[in-house]
Amino acid sequence: MTESLIRALVEMQEDEALRETRQLLDEDTDPLSIIDACSRAMEAVGKRFETGEYFLPHLMMAGEMLRQISEIIKPKMRGDKVRKGRGRVLMGTVKGDIHDIGKNMVTFLLQTNGFEVLDIGIDQSPEKFVEAIRNFKPQVVGMSGLLTLAFDSMRDTVQAIQEAGLRDKVRIMIGGGQVSEKVKAYTGADAYGPDAVAGIRLAKQWVGGD
Amino acid sequence: MKNRFLEVSRDAESKQEERFDIWLSGKGIPFADPDAEAAYRERVTLLQDAIQLRRRPSRIPICPSAGFFPVQYAGITLYEAMYDYEALKRACEKYHEDFSPDAHNSPVNIVPGKVMDILDLRLFKWPGHGVSKDGEYQFVEKEYMKAEEYQDLIDDPTGFFLNAYFPRIFGSLEPFSAFPLLPPVHEMPLIPAALMPFGSKAMQSALQALGQAGEEALRWRAVAGEINGRIMGKGYPAFSGGFSKAPFDVIGDSLRGTKGIMLDMFRHPHELKEACGRLTPSMVKCGVAGCRATGHIMPFIPLHKGADGFMSQEQFATFYWPSLRKLIIGLINEGLVPLLFAEGGYNDRLEVIADIPKGKAVWWFDRTDMKKAKDTVGRVACLAGNVPLDLLCTGTPGEVETYCRKLIDDAGRDGGFILSSGAGIQGSKPANVKAMIDFSKQYGVYG
Numbered sequence: 018m019t020e021s022l023i024r025a026l027v028e029m030q031e032d033e034a035l036r037e038t039r040q041l042l043d044e045d046t047d048p049l050s051i052i053d054a055c056s057r058a059m060e061a062v063g064k065r066f067e068t069g070e071y072f073l074p075h076l077m078m079a080g081e082m083l084r085q086i087s088e089i090i091k092p093k094m095r096g097d098k099v100r101k102g103r104g105r106v107l108m109g110t111v112k113g114d115i116h117d118i119g120k121n122m123v124t125f126l127l128q129t130n131g132f133e134v135l136d137i138g139i140d141q142s143p144e145k146f147v148e149a150i151r152n153f154k155p156q157v158v159g160m161s162g163l164l165t166l167a168f169d170s171m172r173d174t175v176q177a178i179q180e181a182g183l184r185d186k187v188r189i190m191i192g193g194g195q196v197s198e199k200v201k202a203y204t205g206a207d208a209y210g211p212d213a214v215a216g217i218r219l220a221k222q223w224v225g226g227d
Numbered sequence: 228m229k230n231r232f233l234e235v236s237r238d239a240e241s242k243q244e245e246r247f248d249i250w251l252s253g254k255g256i257p258f259a260d261p262d263a264e265a266a267y268r269e270r271v272t273l274l275q276d277a278i279q280l281r282r283r284p285s286r287i288p289i290c291p292s293a294g295f296f297p298v299q300y301a302g303i304t305l306y307e308a309m310y311d312y313e314a315l316k317r318a319c320e321k322y323h324e325d326f327s328p329d330a331h332n333s334p335v336n337i338v339p340g341k342v343m344d345i346l347d348l349r350l351f352k353w354p355g356h357g358v359s360k361d362g363e364y365q366f367v368e369k370e371y372m373k374a375e376e377y378q379d380l381i382d383d384p385t386g387f388f389l390n391a392y393f394p395r396i397f398g399s400l401e402p403f404s405a406f407p408l409l410p411p412v413h414e415m416p417l418i419p420a421a422l423m424p425f426g427s428k429a430m431q432s433a434l435q436a437l438g439q440a441g442e443e444a445l446r447w448r449a450v451a452g453e454i455n456g457r458i459m460g461k462g463y464p465a466f467s468g469g470f471s472k473a474p475f476d477v478i479g480d481s482l483r484g485t486k487g488i489m490l491d492m493f494r495h496p497h498e499l500k501e502a503c504g505r506l507t508p509s510m511v512k513c514g515v516a517g518c519r520a521t522g523h524i525m526p527f528i529p530l531h532k533g534a535d536g537f538m539s540q541e542q543f544a545t546f547y548w549p550s551l552r553k554l555i556i557g558l559i560n561e562g563l564v565p566l567l568f569a570e571g572g573y574n575d576r577l578e579v580i581a582d583i584p585k586g587k588a589v590w591w592f593d594r595t596d597m598k599k600a601k602d603t604v605g606r607v608a609c610l611a612g613n614v615p616l617d618l619l620c621t622g623t624p625g626e627v628e629t630y631c632r633k634l635i636d637d638a639g640r641d642g643g644f645i646l647s648s649g650a651g652i653q654g655s656k657p658a659n660v661k662a663m664i665d666f667s668k669q670y671g672v673y674g
Contacts, residue, residue, distance in 0.1 A: 077490060113363075
């Protein structure tokens with residue numbers, strides 16, 4: 018039933034995907050099965066990304082289609098239980114850096130993969146990260162930064178997490194701009210992801226649930 | 228005229244020679260002494276030989292992108308450098324004195340803060356104005372142009388910038404939404420109507436702000452000119468002398484934003500392509516004007532949204548490359564040497580971007596495999612790059628030397644290579660910058 022919707026999503030056919038969604042709802046399809054179809058489509062999109070067929074614009078487009086579909090089905094969702102998250106991830110851009118495109122993409126992909134994500138935004142101090150870890154209790158912390166000044170901010174944040182006694186409670190991943198394995202070692206993070214999908218892979222590995 | 232941006236013109240070669248002669252002459256530079264003048268000429272010759280691919284230079288020129296490093300190295304904040312021109316002067320000179328690279332980075336990227344204050348610029352946050360005083364200025368991404376406005380941009384780019392874009396990015400220029408567009412004033416009865424917008428108090432204060440910002444820009448320009456004169460006068464030619472951008476990046480960076488332009492490739496492909504074409508002549512003119520003003524041959528062209536991962540090969544060939552290639556050919560036909568700074572990785576693009584005439588451009592890479600680059604683009608263009616920033620910021624001098632040795636072995640053979648950093652070197656350890664420059668100057672001598 019949802020096969021054409023999945024095909025439209027995977028092939029980046031926006032108009033068709035939205036039309037299919039409306040038609041499915043008109044036919045009284047369970048909104049949850051539409052959500053499932055979206056997840057399956059995103060899995061296929063993610064695979065095409067990993068094999069080098071799709072790139073960032075395709076992830077953006079997929080995100081945009083999913084956003085609109087979720088608005089269309091929202092009114093029909095009342096009373097439905099939200100599925101329990103696969104795990105919690107805290108996301109933020111580190112102190113001194115105001116870039117957010119990479120962070121937003123990772124946040125979006127984590128959400129479509131069933132993670133509960135708290136995004137604390139840009140230019141966040143080590144203290145803000147520590148506070149958010151205390152309150153939100155994530156298993157994974159993702160730190161983003163485009164500028165070279167982010168290297169020190171990331172290192173300071175890892176240190177602050179250590180000093181707060183929370184280091185063994187979380188796995189830390191970093192990404193963005195000039196970040197590399199070398200920077201991972203410098204900051205004391207657990208892993209570095211060269212692109213958004215790599216971040217999702219790390220979170221899945223650490224939290225499990227596959 | 229039809230092919231002015233597609234085919235290399237017959238006089239491109241002689242125009243390039245003329246421009247090199249002007250650059251090499253150092254006319255107007257207040258040289259400290261004959262040795263400085265000789266050092267200047269020697270360095271320009273190293274660069275010319277590397278660029279033209281006709282003969283091997285005597286050694287590899289070393290030209291890192293200084294970025295905000297001189298400011299940090301001098302122990303001042305970027306805020307001080309942007310607001311205290313004397314402090315900026317000292318910082319720039321100290322960097323060249325202590326590190327002696329083969330080219331000088333004019334401080335044009337360390338913009339005057341006061342000008343931005345007067346105009347109430349919303350496109351960036353800068354030290355003391357949205358980011359901390361010891362921070363860097365950073366771009367604020369937004370959809371400054373809506374997707375529905377492509378046709379307005381295509382119909383009249385100047386009109387769109389004047390009436391729609393400037394009021395959005397400069398708080399002080401909001402009244403420009405009523406700025407009359409040309410050409411209305413060709414009949415006497417139309418003159419009064421065209422003047423009415425200038426009668427309003429709001430427009431008058433906008434024009435006043437523009438006048439004040441202009442005066443401040445001139446003060447800053449005088450200081451930058453003095454800095455350039457002093458440093459070039461000691462024997463360091465400037466690495467570039469103008470500026471332009473790929474039409475796709477003009478739209479993606481300044482108008483639509485990353486997300487906007489990525490979605491436009493699916494939703495508005497025709498408008499996007501047409502707009503890129505429409506902006507191409509302006510971008511050629513922009514590069515030419517800058518080089519004419521400085522007497523330089525290389526307009527600096529930072530490339531952003533065509534990097535690996537940012538689009539597919541097909542999208543690159545459809546949306547990014549055609550108008551960028553036109554820009555490159557347009558500049559070459561003016562005798563200029565486009566300095567194409569490919570930020571991020573360009574490994575997937577090497578075959579496509581090698582489609583340019585030989586010896587007339589520099590491809591400067593960041594996270595690109597330089598060995599692969601040498602075997603592809605390196606056949607037709609001088610390469611520059613690519614000591615990585617993670618290494619310069621967190622590594623050791625020994626690691627930097629090891630990297631430079633391999634880089635020179637991979638990309639430096641038979642000339643056609645300028646050793647540089649992969650990006651602006653702010654945040655680098657001074658000892659690493661020193662190791663990069665000193666080691667490469669010795670190891671990069673052609674035997």
